[in-house]
Amino acid sequence: MDAVVLEENGSPRLVDRPRPEPGPGEVLVRIDRVGVDGTDREVVGGNHGGTEGAMVLGHEAVGTVADPNGTAFSAGEPVVPTVRRPPGDYNEYFRRGEPDMAPMNATVECGIDGADGFMAEFVAVPSEYLLRLPERLAPAGFLVEPLSITAKALELAEASREPFTWERDRALVLGTGSLGLLTLPVLDERFEEVYCLGRRDRDDPAVELAREIGATYVDSRKTPVDEVPAAHAPMDLVVEATGHAPHAVESVSALAPNGVAALLGVPGDHEASVELGERHRELVVGNRAVIGSVNAGYSHFERAVEWLDSLPPSVVDAFTEHVYPLREFEAALDRDVIKTAVEIGP
Ligand code: NDP
Known part of the structure; x- marks a missing residue:
């Protein structure tokens, strides 16, 4: 599958990666759109986060459940992944359901710091880090994370x-x-x-x-x-x-x-x-x-879904105007407009 990766001290590249196999409790998500923000540009510029080796970019994603893999999700549902994951075993912040309050050495951030992000055709996401999104909000679903x-x-x-x-x-x-x-x-x-x-x-x-x-x-x-x-x-x-x-x-x-x-x-x-x-x-x-304040917890993502639903249509249009196909990801990372995103799914 296609994925945009940032190699250590390198530039972002479109590469071929194996499609992930969802493990127990993980949902296979086909990524539809990934938003780009200042953090992504800071990561690409080497001024924020990063990882050893190569890291898939992107943390503002919306996708569609491709394989629920025995979880409570259903195939075809639009979903948004949260960003933080435990760095190895669960720690107290993740046990309490407060990953956003973890200090930076007690978490990794998908696509930002220490873990693969979502600018790829498919990702496997533990079901506890996924939110359902009403179908009508899916085209702008990459705005849930920043909200x-x-x-x-x-x-x-x-x-x-x-x-x-x-x-x-x-x-x-x-x-x-x-x-x-x-x-x-x-x-x-x-x-x-x-x-x-x-x-x-x-x-x-x-x-x-x-x-x-x-x-x-x-x-x-x-x-x-x-x-x-x-x-x-x-x-x-x-x-x-x-x-x-x-x-x-x-x-x-x-x-x-x-x-x-x-x-x-x-x-x-x-x-x-x-x-x-x-x-x-x-x-x-x-x-x-x-x-x-940094990052956000599950309840903030839930509130963000409600807020996205009540944004004026003209604002949503302005934020979804500049969506590029995956092969033009560089334009999305470079362009100085209100908001850019990369389209991966159909
Ligand atoms: P953008 O790059 O889209 O916007 C940055 C804004 O800051 C622009 O208005 C820019 O002005 C302005 N700016 C940058 N440098 C200066 C300066 N020297 N003097 C005055 N204004 C300046 O980034 P985002 O909106 O995506 O993010 C904003 C910040 O928030 C970033 O630092 C990002 O890392 C951070 N962030 C933090 C999060 C958190 O969880 N706390 C989550 C997401 C982002 P101009 O465009 O005119 O250059």
């Missing part, structure tokens, strides 16, 4: 504000990449005003989509993150989706009292000289919080 990232971040942010009355009027997303843009419609449903900060011109398609979703665009070249309160309003929630480390620190100053910043980006090393006292003060006397 699950937002679902977990929002849950952690809300939990940190749970003990008091959190007045949640305004939210700001940092980044006009696929994760940031996909977070906007979710926040638009839950906040009165939504802002999106980026460094692109107003006629860029990503900025146009952000505005179409209802967000007020903030150009960070004119209004840096910490000047957003003065230029617009203080934010009750900031979701950082850039991986640009200064944004993480500056997000504290963009918050309203009692606000929370959820950091999602995975930065490289970044040295800078910053006045820390003011940020520390803002956190303490403003009862503000900063949380980090």
Whole structure:
């Protein structure tokens, strides 16, 4: 079967691999589509995850059950796989059903770090790591995984504000990449005003989509993150989706009292000289919080399926516009558009 693999210190290649044989409790899934995001580009660039030897790329997948292999699944059902697997034997995080809370040395991530991903014609997936998807959502099913990232971040942010009355009027997303843009419609449903900060011109398609979703665009070249309160309003929630480390620190100053910043980006090393006292003060006397969040658990994937079902059709269209056949996977990895995906199945 065809598979796109990344060899250690190499470039991604389309190769022939044996079709996997599902073991006990595993479902054979025919992969239909695999989304590409910033993490994939970081992995290909050697800045994130990787593995010894060759690794099949891709972690945002939707497929169809080819062989239920005695599990509760049925042939022909659309399914989405989760991303984390135990690194060998089950550990406490996987036993508790909280793989997303495992430290990086207690998990592997399919297509990202230490385990084969889903950019292949077939994969064998333990049934506990598969979700059913309504047929009508299958063409956009590769958006479930990135939506699950937002679902977990929002849950952690809300939990940190749970003990008091959190007045949640305004939210700001940092980044006009696929994760940031996909977070906007979710926040638009839950906040009165939504802002999106980026460094692109107003006629860029990503900025146009952000505005179409209802967000007020903030150009960070004119209004840096910490000047957003003065230029617009203080934010009750900031979701950082850039991986640009200064944004993480500056997000504290963009918050309203009692606000929370959820950091999602995975930065490289970044040295800078910053006045820390003011940020520390803002956190303490403003009862503000900063949380980090990575990956997502099964319940977040379930919420993501519900969210996908309620996305405006125009948003789904924008995210599914650039789907390439498998032999053109390089275009999907390279192209700078709202979202790309690779189509593998029929
Ligand atoms: P994209 O590459 O699609 O988007 C990245 C965004 O960050 C773009 O808006 C980009 O701007 C902006 N950006 C990058 N560098 C800078 C910079 N130096 N200054 C200002 N803006 C910058 O990635 P995704 O949307 O897929 O992911 C965003 C981040 O979240 C990545 O770091 C990714 O690794 C991480 N991530 C984390 C997950 C988690 O579980 N925590 C899950 C998925 C992703 P421009 O396009 O104009 O260059």
